Amino acid sequence: MLARVLPQRREDWEELAADVFLAAWDHRDRLEPGHIRGWLCRAARNRAFNLLRADRAALPLEDDILILDEGGPQRALEERELADLLRRALDTLGERPRELFVRHYYYGQTVAEAAGEMDLNLSTAKTWLRRGREVLKDYLTREGYFYGE
Secondary structure (H helix, E strand, O other): OHHHHOOOOHHHHHHHHHHHHHHHHHOOOOOOOOOHHHHHHHHHHHHHHHHHHHOHHHOOOOOOOOOOOOOOHHHHHHHHHHHHHHHHHHHOOOHHHHHHHHHHHOOOOOHHHHHHHOOOOHHHHHHHHHHHHHHHHHHHHHOOOOOOO
16 A cells, blocks of 8 residues: 555655554554554555655656656657646645545545545535646646647
């Protein structure tokens, strides 16, 4: 799971895992049998996202993250420009709505999972995602990016 959240940061996996097990030990009196695995997964995922938030340079939308097919230099340039445009568009969202958007659309978390981990009401999370899509669509249209519907 840490590999999915922090794919290029293998050196952090072991330290985060150790932190999670230390936290589990510290909370051992409150952990319920049968729920420990879920608690460990949530704690690891939350700590990984906290690490990403603390190190803004490591946010998932890096220059090359959206480049799926290297069809030559022109294609690579277009993909980098689109990635930069998407990054700027995401920066127009607030910090928490942006985190929710990235969790759902980049990491593939369900809306319920992301909302639960962020301590959000499910309907609030759905509203933030809908508004985020509208903001991104408007931003991309203003910037001249045309897409098919």
